[in-house]
Amino acid sequence: MSRSTRLFEIVQLLRAADRPLTARRIAALLEVSLRTVYRDIAALQAMRVPVDGQAGVGYLLRPGFEVPPLNLSPEEVEAIMVGLALLGRTGDSALQRAAVGAGAKIAAAVSRDAGSEAAVPALYASGWNALPRAPTDLAVLRDAIREARKLGVVYTDAAGRRSERTVRPLALLFYIESVVLAAWCELRSDFRHFRADRILACCGLEERFLREAPALRRRWQDCQPT
Structure with a gap:
């Protein structure tokens, strides 16, 4: 992500927020370091974008600011x-x-x-x-992907075999016949694809994989057929 794109995304995040956003939260959403967020906030303030707040407390955008x-x-x-x-x-x-x-x-x-x-x-x-109705809320999957948070899932395959897994969710794929979660499966130590309508239960875990997420996503994309 280029710096100009990142600055625009920070402004958009602040515009949409109903409460101050911490630098840590912004860093997680944009998959960058805290130091990068602090530099970007300082750059926006230097450009007279009305960002209020401070490190450790949170940032907000004063009302009335419009982007082109x-x-x-x-x-x-x-x-x-x-x-x-x-x-x-x-x-x-x-x-x-x-x-x-x-x-x-x-x-x-x-x-x-x-x-x-x-x-x-x-x-x-x-x-x-x-598409087939998923037993679990797709918003839970989307949130875990956005936050790079591991998921504990209970999954049943096409043969009806049930398993419990810890996965690192990377993307949701919307096919004609189903919604599929692409993830790194710790049980198989490899990328796996899970149909959402076969995920019987899932929950977000405390452990996150923020640093590994970009590289994992690139490796997964490289494995996909062209």
Whole structure:
């Protein structure tokens, strides 16, 4: 992630937060060191971005600060709205709620920038051909991926064999027929893919793998067929 992208992401995180964000939390979300966060916060403050707070307490963005518009093309807006609508298939209620909110923000931004006549595709979160319902909340999986937190899972394979595993979650894959968790499995000492509808139970563990996560994710991506 480039420095300019990282500065933008920090501003976005602070804008979305309803309470001060600690440097440690920002570092975890962006997968960078605390020292990097402190330098980036200082850089933003030097650019007169209204970031208040201090190390060890937390940071917040004073109200009224706006970032420049994204200037999306009509096709880019439509691509985003189609992608948001397809979330209706996943059964992930938290993502569906977020999709509706994101769609409304995009529509408002486009209308504000292009005038009231701007056409934004309506967001219909259809459940047509819905994916198999997962016994566990997909938000738990997404949170663990975002926080680089190990998961304890109870899994049953296609033959009905049940196992308990500790995994390092790396990505969620949304296929036509299922949602799949890509992870490093400590039982097998290798990458494994777990269908979400076969994860009978899971819980976030205290242990995290922040430092290993980027390298693990790159290795997993290198193993994927092109």
